[in-house]
Amino acid sequence: MPELQLLRPDHAPALLAFERENRAYFAASIPDRGDDYFARFDERHRALLAEQQAGDCYFHVLVGAGGDVLGRVNLVDVADGAADLGYRIAERAAGRGLATWAVREMCGLALGRYGLTVLRAATDLDNAAPRAVLSRAGFTVTGETELSGRPGLTYALGLGADGPGVGG
Structure with missing residues (x-):
C-alpha cells in the first residue's frame, strides 16, 4: 500500500514529475496550474515547506513502493482547529479506491497528529468522483459555492467525539 508522507525537500523531483505527467489529466477537471508553476517549481516547493x-498548512505526498508520487493530499488554511482538505491522484492510480483511502488517512492524521476537529472541502458539480470520495470518507454537504466560475458544493467533516468520526 502507498504511504502518505509529510512533504519534504527531497520529494521535489518526484513531485514535479507527478505534476508534469498528470497536467493534462488534472486540467480536464480543474483549472490548470499554468506554465509559471512549472517554471518556478523549486521556488514554490520551498515556499510550501x-x-x-x-503550521499554516500540511502538505502530503502519496508515495508508491518505488518512491514515485501517486498523489497529493493537503490541509491548507489551518486555523482554530479546522483546515481545508484538497487532493489529487495520478491518472494511472485513479479508480482503485486510492483517493478514498488517502482522504481517510488524512482525516486520521488531521485529528491525531495535527489536533484538528473539522475539515472542509469543496468540489464542482461536474466532477462526480471527488464528490463520491468525500461522501465515502464521511463528509457531508454544507452548501453551494462557485469554483473557477463553475457551480460547486462545500463539505465538512467533524473529527473526534464531536463529529461523525474519521472515515464515516
Whole structure:
C-alpha cells in the first residue's frame, strides 16, 4: 500500500514529475496550474515547506513502493482547529479506491497528529468522483459555492467525539 508522507525537500523531483505527467489529466477537471508553476517549481516547493514549518498548512505526498508520487493530499488554511482538505491522484492510480483511502488517512492524521476537529472541502458539480470520495470518507454537504466560475458544493467533516468520526 502507498504511504502518505509529510512533504519534504527531497520529494521535489518526484513531485514535479507527478505534476508534469498528470497536467493534462488534472486540467480536464480543474483549472490548470499554468506554465509559471512549472517554471518556478523549486521556488514554490520551498515556499510550501515554509508554510508547513509555520503550521499554516500540511502538505502530503502519496508515495508508491518505488518512491514515485501517486498523489497529493493537503490541509491548507489551518486555523482554530479546522483546515481545508484538497487532493489529487495520478491518472494511472485513479479508480482503485486510492483517493478514498488517502482522504481517510488524512482525516486520521488531521485529528491525531495535527489536533484538528473539522475539515472542509469543496468540489464542482461536474466532477462526480471527488464528490463520491468525500461522501465515502464521511463528509457531508454544507452548501453551494462557485469554483473557477463553475457551480460547486462545500463539505465538512467533524473529527473526534464531536463529529461523525474519521472515515464515516
